[in-house]
Amino acid sequence: xxxxxxxxxxxxxxxxxxxxxxxxxxxxxxxxxxxxxxxxxxxxxxxxxxxxxxxxxxxxxxxxxxxxxxxxxxxxxxxxxxxxxxxxxxxxxxxxxxxxxxxxxxxxxxxxxxxxxxxxxxxxxxxxxxxxxxxxxxxxxxxxxxxxxxxxxxxxxxxxxxxxxxxxxxxxxxxxxxxxxxxxxxxxxxxxxxxxxxxxxxxxxxxxxxxxxxxxxxxxxxxxxxxxxxxxxxxxxxxxxxxxxxxxxxxxxxxxxxxxxxxxxxxxxxxxxxxxxxxxxxxxxxxxxxxxxxxxxxxxxxxxxxxxxxxxxxxxxxxxxxxxxxxxxxxxxxxxxxxxxxxxxxxxxxxxxxxxxxxxxxxxxxxxxxxxxxxxxxxxxxx
Amino acid sequence: xxxxxxxxxxxxxxxxxxxxxxxxxxxxxxxxxxxxxxxxxxxxxxxxxxxxxxxxxxxxxxxxxxxxxxxxxxxxxxxxxxxxxxxxxxxxxxxxxxxxxxxxxxxxxxxxxxxxxxxxxxxxxxxxxxxxxxxxxxxxxxxxxxxxxxxxxxxxxxxxxxxxxxxxxxxxxxxxxxxxxxxxxxxxxxxxxxxxxxxxxxxxxxxxxxxxxxxxxxxxxxxxxxxxxxxxxxxxxxxxxxxxxxxxxxxxxxxxxxxxxxxxxxxxxxxxxxxxxxxxxxxxxxxxxxxxxxxxxxxxxxxxxxxxxxxxxxxxxxxxxxxxxxxxxxxxxxxxxxxxxxxxxxxxxxxxxxxxxxxxxxxxxxxxxxxxxxxxxxxxxxxxx
Numbered sequence: 001x002x003x004x005x006x007x008x009x010x011x012x013x014x015x016x017x018x019x020x021x022x023x024x025x026x027x028x029x030x031x032x033x034x035x036x037x038x039x040x041x042x043x044x045x046x047x048x049x050x051x052x053x054x055x056x057x058x059x060x061x062x063x064x065x066x067x068x069x070x071x072x073x074x075x076x077x078x079x080x081x082x083x084x085x086x087x088x089x090x091x092x093x094x095x096x097x098x099x100x101x102x103x104x105x106x107x108x109x110x111x112x113x114x115x116x117x118x119x120x121x122x123x124x125x126x127x128x129x130x131x132x133x134x135x136x137x138x139x140x141x142x143x144x145x146x147x148x149x150x151x152x153x154x155x156x157x158x159x160x161x162x163x164x165x166x167x168x169x170x171x172x173x174x175x176x177x178x179x180x181x182x183x184x185x186x187x188x189x190x191x192x193x194x195x196x197x198x199x200x201x202x203x204x205x206x207x208x209x210x211x212x213x214x215x216x217x218x219x220x221x222x223x224x225x226x227x228x229x230x231x232x233x234x235x236x237x238x239x240x241x242x243x244x245x246x247x248x249x250x251x252x253x254x255x256x257x258x259x260x261x262x263x264x265x266x267x268x269x270x271x272x273x274x275x276x277x278x279x280x281x282x283x284x285x286x287x288x289x290x291x292x293x294x295x296x297x298x299x300x301x302x303x304x305x306x307x308x309x310x311x312x313x314x315x316x317x318x319x320x321x322x323x324x325x326x327x328x329x330x331x332x333x334x335x336x337x338x339x340x341x342x343x344x345x346x347x348x349x350x351x352x353x354x355x356x357x358x359x360x361x362x363x364x365x366x367x368x369x370x371x372x373x374x375x376x377x378x379x380x381x382x383x
Numbered sequence: 384x385x386x387x388x389x390x391x392x393x394x395x396x397x398x399x400x401x402x403x404x405x406x407x408x409x410x411x412x413x414x415x416x417x418x419x420x421x422x423x424x425x426x427x428x429x430x431x432x433x434x435x436x437x438x439x440x441x442x443x444x445x446x447x448x449x450x451x452x453x454x455x456x457x458x459x460x461x462x463x464x465x466x467x468x469x470x471x472x473x474x475x476x477x478x479x480x481x482x483x484x485x486x487x488x489x490x491x492x493x494x495x496x497x498x499x500x501x502x503x504x505x506x507x508x509x510x511x512x513x514x515x516x517x518x519x520x521x522x523x524x525x526x527x528x529x530x531x532x533x534x535x536x537x538x539x540x541x542x543x544x545x546x547x548x549x550x551x552x553x554x555x556x557x558x559x560x561x562x563x564x565x566x567x568x569x570x571x572x573x574x575x576x577x578x579x580x581x582x583x584x585x586x587x588x589x590x591x592x593x594x595x596x597x598x599x600x601x602x603x604x605x606x607x608x609x610x611x612x613x614x615x616x617x618x619x620x621x622x623x624x625x626x627x628x629x630x631x632x633x634x635x636x637x638x639x640x641x642x643x644x645x646x647x648x649x650x651x652x653x654x655x656x657x658x659x660x661x662x663x664x665x666x667x668x669x670x671x672x673x674x675x676x677x678x679x680x681x682x683x684x685x686x687x688x689x690x691x692x693x694x695x696x697x698x699x700x701x702x703x704x705x706x707x708x709x710x711x712x713x714x715x716x717x718x719x720x721x722x723x724x725x726x727x728x729x730x731x732x733x734x735x736x737x738x739x740x741x742x743x744x745x746x747x748x749x750x751x752x753x754x755x756x757x758x759x760x761x762x763x764x765x766x767x768x
Contacts, residue, residue, distance in 0.1 A: 271767045276760035284696045291676035368664035376654050377645035
């Protein structure tokens, strides 16, 4: 557990976890597999998600009594980094961080505990539906409205940008009621649940979910505070930034290798100063991203910051990671030349995954705006 | 100081407290956060106060009159200096000549020079750059020819910071014209009042005279002023650039500048100006993330690890962020952006041009940012030449 391990023990454990995650990812998560799954329905392999669960990775952040491991974000980041680096389309962050984070903040109960246990063992794959059609990012204003009706609830509205969509076993509809935030658990394929897939650049999809007066039984209703809901989303934002760091690191090292081997004018093109300096700027962005993310992860794990400080860390991390990853993608394509814009070359998979993941849960400018909204410029505040 | 204190034995907090209260009690209020480099006449008393306290040379070993601070304590000492806004004294003797002599000097050189740095009797300046040897420093041509027991020095140095306040200069000079360029360079010490030396201040963009050019015509320097072996000067000088490379990449200048930008923005009520806020947000996050990266390197120093070439990235991102902030400051100042010194704006005084001017040389000195990128490309990315 976090609080009992010393710093040295923890970094040893992190190294071990990183080694096994890397070994698993390189053995089981090939790029060819990722390429083959593009555009499939579902766009990921539920058996592979179960295998990730078998590694304990879908339950890393969950308490032990619910089948998890009670580990921190540093540990989660190590695993997510390996899985994202191999472009696995399995929705690890949406399920194990976002949905699990929301559910574990709901009041304990049979329904909730069963869902969390299912996430930990890979049998439950929930998609959280909360953003409205224009991609609003305010957790206090989720996409659906819910009213009590008889013994149960009635839910209406439309959510967009839901991950996972196809392949999900359940949807968690986040709704506003006159009491606060309600979470309605609906099984995939239920009558009255309309699902439309929207294809993304990387061959995965996001779902539009709409319901009109859908009846949901009382035992499928969970509730949590708006602050708790926001906290869970911030955790997903931070871990999404970890995925982007993994992508940009791979694109940057591919480019670095290419600069050393591609020969033009009788020389490796990496000997040209114009390209060297551009490659260095990408390295600097990668290191800035890593430093920023490590600081944010340490703050989340220390658990001592206020809600706004936590949101600020998450926004800083996402703003940096998304900006740096999009920058790296553009530069990687340019420095590779023609091959950089072909589907056949592996860079294309990374570029397209970046295009899909950078906007999810708010792109760089959305998070810069949120950061300065939370921390407006003030006189007399030394940075 | 009669007894030598073992500062490293103190816990970090009490050490920090002692340093902080000493600065508070003794550093002149009017010299806090100076906008430009202080001249010797202004900072002399403080230099001597530090010397009397035994704190002038925190990194030197105690047997040479230093505090003998280990890296973690040294970091605290420098943090407190920055936090209190303590001005930079002429410190070339403290940070360059002292450590260099301690590593490479003869016993006679150490006995003669080190106490005079501590007493403030000798103030040093650095003679490295030449008009035709800036980024390509190893191409330097100022020549020292041995003639009996003396070197005869001819040539020119430039960008010699505060040479007009110095009593001594340490120089890289060419002693073998036939060798490969790095291998014919020696390290030489000189009294600046030696006949044949002329110092001319150079006025900078801001109208200040912070550096000089120095001319050497048949200057006769005792052979005993050579540090280390002849033709080994380049290696000796390079070994010194360790800690400088991290301090030159620190976040303080950017943090100070963005705090001024925040004051200006809040005075002008720009919180609702989307254009400003977007530009501001980018820079604010650059400052914060640069500071996070800086902390990563500082932690490395604190653990006693050697810094690699990758530390160059701190200087690149730090100084370029500083320049962008200074640019946004004068843009935000609008029509008043070209006014010098303290400028009244919405009832408050601001000085944006000083930031703008100070930010210019930051990407040029200490190895220009282009040179830093070359270093990162070859030594960190392993790109071919």
